[in-house]
Amino acid sequence: MSKAIVIGSGVAGLASAIRLRAKGYVVDVFEANSYPGGKLTEVEVDGFRFDAGPSLFTLPVLVDNVIRAAGEDPREHLKYFKREVVCNYFWEDGTQFSASADAEKFASDAEGAFDVKAAEIKNYLKHAEKMYRLTTKVFLERSLHKASTYLSMDAVIAITNIFGMNLTKTLDEVNRKRLADPKLVQLFNRFATYNGSSPFLAPGIFTMVPHLEHNVGAFFPEGGMHSITKALYNVALKKGVNFHFNKRVNEILIEKGRAAGVKTEKVHKANIVISNMDVVPSYRKLMPKSDAPEQTLEQERSSSALIFYWGIKAQFPELDLHNIFFSNNYKEEFSKIFQSNEVGEDPTVYIHVSSKAEIADAPEGCENWFVMVNVPSNKGQNWDEIIDRTRKNVITKLGRILHRDIEPLIVCEEQLDPIRIEEKTSSHQGALYGASSNSKFSAFLRHPNFQKKVKGLYFCGGSVHPGGGIPLCLLSAKITAELIPDPTNEKK
Ligand SMILES: Cc1cc2nc3c(=O)[nH]c(=O)nc-3n(C[C@H](O)[C@H](O)[C@H](O)COP(=O)(O)OP(=O)(O)OC[C@H]3O[C@@H](n4cnc5c(N)ncnc54)[C@H](O)[C@@H]3O)c2cc1C
Structure with a gap:
């Protein structure tokens, strides 16, 4: 029987595994972490639950389509609701605007x-x-x-x-x-x-x-964003996809110009290999002897993020699920990120409060704040200094706009930064979305979903076509699955 191996269980890895299983392949997913989902995971601290990565859910129909491809009813696996308010915006001069969906x-x-x-x-x-x-x-x-x-x-x-x-x-x-x-x-x-x-x-x-x-519209899944991972993982399991956690792939095996399987601590043979690992380390680490598309791999990376997960012992009625506190000088903020590889003193701050929709995500009378600032990808900056300084600037800025002293309200904290994002997901330089789209050619420079010179080798996820973010990752999985022949024709 034809066998497909998926390297990584990010949202695109899960969706590819489901789609290939539906095509009739025996599918094995090798995941370096002990859990599925990659960036789409969750963190729990002292009674507060946080979605660790993505918080904005658009085009949920794309998740439904994956579940439908497996012959399942999407509503039995994932429920989601349209939000009336998309985002609350705040400016330093006191302007507030609630953006309706x-x-x-x-x-x-x-x-x-x-x-x-x-x-x-x-x-x-x-x-x-x-x-x-x-x-x-x-x-x-x-x-x-x-x-x-x-x-x-x-x-x-x-x-x-x-x-x-x-x-x-x-x-x-x-x-x-x-x-x-x-x-x-x-x-x-x-x-x-x-x-x-x-x-x-x-x-x-x-x-x-x-x-x-x-x-x-902007949507929110019942149980939080992590429910998307849970739904796809459960569908994959139900359909017979085999998962191997804590199994990092060290090499993609290539024989006579064809993908032949992968190597963890041992060899696993397959007819098809799909890498959901970022395309840069896919080449550099898993097939260092193969010709690499240098121009593609050397592209500027997208921004990364600093995230402070704060348990807050108070409630803020002026906040909604998504909130933005704009910087006074947006141009300078982005010039710092992309030209100087720095983080400015007045960053735009995004706060996601999932407990506004899922009250169980925070203890009574409290809120779970996912506080995020856009930062450059990791190029060896002094992150300890940046995190310390940015944390202070964020607390001061929020205090100024919300007229509350924030620091004493923080009862527990976790952090995420570009280095840890790379450690947890293998994203090159900790970028959130693969290569940046700072050029009119970026769509064409992204790596294709297949490898021209290695038959049977495919790529899906945020670092390849059509790009990052949950919807595009799901589309990459669909494109990849459509490019892969049915098992009966696979050897032709
Ligand atoms: C803080 C943050 C906020 C974001 N906000 C949003 C948002 O609001 N909305 C949105 O749509 N998107 C958002 N994104 C982007 C979105 O999370 C990603 O585009 C998407 O989740 C990436 O999925 P992926 O399939 O590319 O895989 P990833 O999530 O990158 O996962 C790759 C998986 O592969 C595994 N892996 C890598 N190498 C190996 C190996 N050698 N062997 C075995 N396993 C391996 C990793 O452990 C990981 O589990 C955000 C991302 C972050 C980090």
């Missing part, structure tokens, strides 16, 4: 809060939807490295509209042209961070991202 309400509330007409916001979101529809079928749902992709009608439509996609302007330039109020520009610029990029460098095509939150 309903496009009409978002537009009319924005007219009340900013120098903008509701119609301008509606136009922006219509444009976002148009960009999303034009690009998604070609650039996100198919391999960009197969000629057939460019022969489809969707590709013809996308290519004929290429001049309207703002590829030559940055997201910030497009936003400043469309919107007059600097606060709204900052709000819409923020969407570049959804793939770990800078709005002052990333192309204007990312005006499509708000479509997902404000036209489609």
